[in-house]
Amino acid sequence: MRDIIIIGSGPAGFTAAIYAARAQLTPLLIASSVEVGGELVNTTEVENFPGFPEGIMGPDLMTKIQAQAERFGTEVVYDDVVELDVAGPVKRVKLGNGETHEAKTLVFATGSAYRKLGLPEEELLSGHGLSWCATCDGFFFRQKTIAVVGGGDSAMEEANFLTKFADKVYVLHRRDSLKASKIMQQRAFDNPKIEFVWNVEVSAIRGASAVTGVQLRDTVTGEERELELDGLFVAIGNDPRTHLVHGKLDLTVEGTIAVQGRTSKTSVEGVFAAGDVIDPHYRQAITAAGSGAAAALDAEVFLAGLEDAESVDAEPVPVAVAAN
Numbered sequence: 001m002r003d004i005i006i007i008g009s010g011p012a013g014f015t016a017a018i019y020a021a022r023a024q025l026t027p028l029l030i031a032s033s034v035e036v037g038g039e040l041v042n043t044t045e046v047e048n049f050p051g052f053p054e055g056i057m058g059p060d061l062m063t064k065i066q067a068q069a070e071r072f073g074t075e076v077v078y079d080d081v082v083e084l085d086v087a088g089p090v091k092r093v094k095l096g097n098g099e100t101h102e103a104k105t106l107v108f109a110t111g112s113a114y115r116k117l118g119l120p121e122e123e124l125l126s127g128h129g130l131s132w133c134a135t136c137d138g139f140f141f142r143q144k145t146i147a148v149v150g151g152g153d154s155a156m157e158e159a160n161f162l163t164k165f166a167d168k169v170y171v172l173h174r175r176d177s178l179k180a181s182k183i184m185q186q187r188a189f190d191n192p193k194i195e196f197v198w199n200v201e202v203s204a205i206r207g208a209s210a211v212t213g214v215q216l217r218d219t220v221t222g223e224e225r226e227l228e229l230d231g232l233f234v235a236i237g238n239d240p241r242t243h244l245v246h247g248k249l250d251l252t253v254e255g256t257i258a259v260q261g262r263t264s265k266t267s268v269e270g271v272f273a274a275g276d277v278i279d280p281h282y283r284q285a286i287t288a289a290g291s292g293a294a295a296a297l298d299a300e301v302f303l304a305g306l307e308d309a310e311s312v313d314a315e316p317v318p319v320a321v322a323a324n
């Protein structure tokens with residue numbers, strides 16, 4: 001049986017692997033069959049990950065982090081976890097190929113998925129004017145005209161934040177009123193750079209190699225019209241990838257895996273979670289990496305505790321000496 005299995009190959013999973021491997025725990029990392037490297041492989045330039053003053057392409061960053069984890073002995077399996085048994089002291093992980101692996105600890109780092117518009121152009125234009133993260137990409141849109149899709153708090157937050165860079169920010173919303181809290185709405189209404197476009201949905205994204213605009217469908221009349229843009233931000237929600245642990249680990253009201261305080265400890269002993277799957281707020285590569293490090297350190301302490309308990313159990317029972 002292994003000491004540790006890590007599920008997920010984003011910054012959280014691979015950073016947990018670096019720490020676990022350097023602690024001689026010879027981790028097994030299940031990387032997924034299709035999306036090895038996590039969300040960053042879907043983007044172009046990453047300019048806010050420390051250590052790369054000129055920026056680095058998302059896939060290159062993940063290749064480097066993986067190489068660092070493998071250098072210290074991480075074993076990577078390119079498959080998906082399809083079933084988990086976390087209840088007892090032996091954690092069992094079943095893969096798509098039918099194999100089952102066992103470990104004393106698990107780090108769950110499956111990330112989260114930004115909701116997409118469901119348009120065929122999304123994959124091609126992701127990282128080329130189409131983004132799901134204002135903190136990550138806002139800087140690329142200085143003096144540009146852009147739009148944010150959505151009507152909730154995060155759409156308002158993204159729109160307000162983007163006005164630091166862009167000259168003009170449209171908010172495209174499919175209804176005539178917002179779901180966002182009153183204070184966030186007011187902040188957006190008061191911002192002179194933001195213009196609301198009500199009752200519209202994006203029916204197509206224009207641009208061959210970078211976003212040049214969108215086609216909008218009026219949700220009341222059905223009429224179509226064009227809007228020229230330099231960039232489009234989609235802020236219609238985010239779903240933590242937790243389906244494997246429903247009913248097995250406690251979740252928060254936001255749907256992320258619940259952890260104890262600043263630790264990575266979940267509601268089940270020996271199971272740790274890290275990265276975007278526990279994070280409803282920050283969702284950045286560096287915060288995910290930091291939380292992956294914490295998960296490996298927490299797992300290490302847990303394993304040391306198991307070892308201590310085993311050595312106490314194994315100590316010989318003193319034999320009573322009979323009195324003469």
Ligand SMILES: Cc1cc2nc3c(=O)[nH]c(=O)nc-3n(C[C@H](O)[C@H](O)[C@H](O)COP(=O)(O)OP(=O)(O)OC[C@H]3O[C@@H](n4cnc5c(N)ncnc54)[C@H](O)[C@@H]3O)c2cc1C
Pocket residue numbers: 007008009010011012013030031032033034035036037038039040042043045046047048049079080081082109110111112114126127131132133136137241244274275276277283284285286288289
């Ligand atoms: C387009 C885009 C651009 C971004 N740009 C930036 C940026 O410039 N700077 C920045 O700091 N952040 C950026 N982010 C955010 C950043 O990518 C995330 O915060 C970070 O990747 C989260 O890391 P993670 O390890 O928690 O999860 P993820 O990166 O999502 O990785 C999770 C991994 O787990 C795998 N997985 C899920 N389920 C299973 C399973 N059942 N079995 C096996 N594997 C599984 C997934 O396939 C994936 O590989 C961007 C995000 C997007 C979408």
